[in-house]
Amino acid sequence: MTLKVGVIGAGSLGTAISQTISENVEQLLLHVRKQELCDDINNTGYNTHYYPSQKLNENIKATTKLNDLNECDIIFLAIPSSAFRETLKNLKEVISNDTILVTTAKGIEYPSLKTMGDLIAEYFDKNYVVLSGPNFASEIMLNQPTVTNIASRNPENSQKVKEVLTTQRFKVKIIDDIRGIELCGVLKNINAIANGICEGMNINENARYGILTESFKDTVKIIEAFGGVSQTAHEYCGFGDLILTSTSSESRNHTLGILYGQRLIIDEAASGIVFEGKNSIRAVKDICEKNEIRSDIVDFVYDVIIERKTPIKAFKILWEKI
Numbered sequence: 001m002t003l004k005v006g007v008i009g010a011g012s013l014g015t016a017i018s019q020t021i022s023e024n025v026e027q028l029l030l031h032v033r034k035q036e037l038c039d040d041i042n043n044t045g046y047n048t049h050y051y052p053s054q055k056l057n058e059n060i061k062a063t064t065k066l067n068d069l070n071e072c073d074i075i076f077l078a079i080p081s082s083a084f085r086e087t088l089k090n091l092k093e094v095i096s097n098d099t100i101l102v103t104t105a106k107g108i109e110y111p112s113l114k115t116m117g118d119l120i121a122e123y124f125d126k127n128y129v130v131l132s133g134p135n136f137a138s139e140i141m142l143n144q145p146t147v148t149n150i151a152s153r154n155p156e157n158s159q160k161v162k163e164v165l166t167t168q169r170f171k172v173k174i175i176d177d178i179r180g181i182e183l184c185g186v187l188k189n190i191n192a193i194a195n196g197i198c199e200g201m202n203i204n205e206n207a208r209y210g211i212l213t214e215s216f217k218d219t220v221k222i223i224e225a226f227g228g229v230s231q232t233a234h235e236y237c238g239f240g241d242l243i244l245t246s247t248s249s250e251s252r253n254h255t256l257g258i259l260y261g262q263r264l265i266i267d268e269a270a271s272g273i274v275f276e277g278k279n280s281i282r283a284v285k286d287i288c289e290k291n292e293i294r295s296d297i298v299d300f301v302y303d304v305i306i307e308r309k310t311p312i313k314a315f316k317i318l319w320e321k322i
Contacts, residue, residue, distance in 0.1 A: 006072040012137035014078030022057040081107025088123040106185030108283035127154040132185040134240035149237040180228030191215035192245035196257020
């Protein structure tokens with residue numbers, strides 16, 4: 001394939017996506033923040049920070065210079081939502097508006113309440129592509145069967161992104177609902193925290209899966225109220241991702257919920273771990289209030305994570321509403 005592709009973000013997902021895309025292109029440019037890691041990748045073929053035992057394909061080239069991406073046709077943004085605006089500001093000086101930008105981040109900027117796609121449109125245009133699905137990076141890196149959704153306002157852009165991503169093991173389904181796919185990615189993290197809180201409290205499984213059902217219903221309601229299509233909640237980016245992140249021990253946000261349910265608080269700055277759901281809960285709470293949407297699950301997570309109510313008290317309030 002002649003398309004030139006870059007990936008910004010050499011974390012677990014950015015590296016895994018790079019490995020997948022590199023099967024379809026002549027060279028994949030992987031932008032790395034730290035020179036030491038860049039040198040490791042180029043000299044040894046290993047991302048020693050995330051996958052020290054898995055060799056990268058030889059056509060993956062690391063760089064610390066954004067300018068090296070100036071000729072890319074497609075750039076994947078595999079970075080936390082907290083780094084999005086600053087990255088876009090820097091990219092604006094480097095690439096043209098013809099470059100297709102793909103966001104994998106699942107968050108909302110606070111207090112602007114803008115999605116990552118909204119931020120791309122602010123600096124470039126509205127023809128970005130969103131990627132979201134039940135996709136653990138570790139499994140993608142191992143080339144295990146995976147399926148995801150992508151969406152864009154420009155069908156041609158979606159098709160190009162699908163072509164560079166699709167392999168025998170990695171399948172891609174295009175949908176039309178860009179607002180819905182972004183919201184699914186945000187809401188599933190909040191729902192994962194909710195389920196984790198209940199697990200951390202040792203809430204019985206009958207109740208936990210009842211609450212998980214409420215999480216899905218609230219997802220549909222919020223998507224519709226915010227301009228999306230309810231059917232999107234039934235896609236891989238919706239139901240599939242919600243169940244994966246709400247039940248798997250590999251899910252950061254589920255783990256975060258467990259810790260809060262046990263009344264243990266993580267110092268994110270010290271740990272270096274980014275929990276997108278914690279960053280999004282204030283934004284989603286504001287969205288619900290401004291659009292007069294009742295979401296008992298959002299209120300539950302907000303009470304525990306932001307208001308620091310005891311999990312037992314917050315759960316009692318939630319259960320009375322069901």
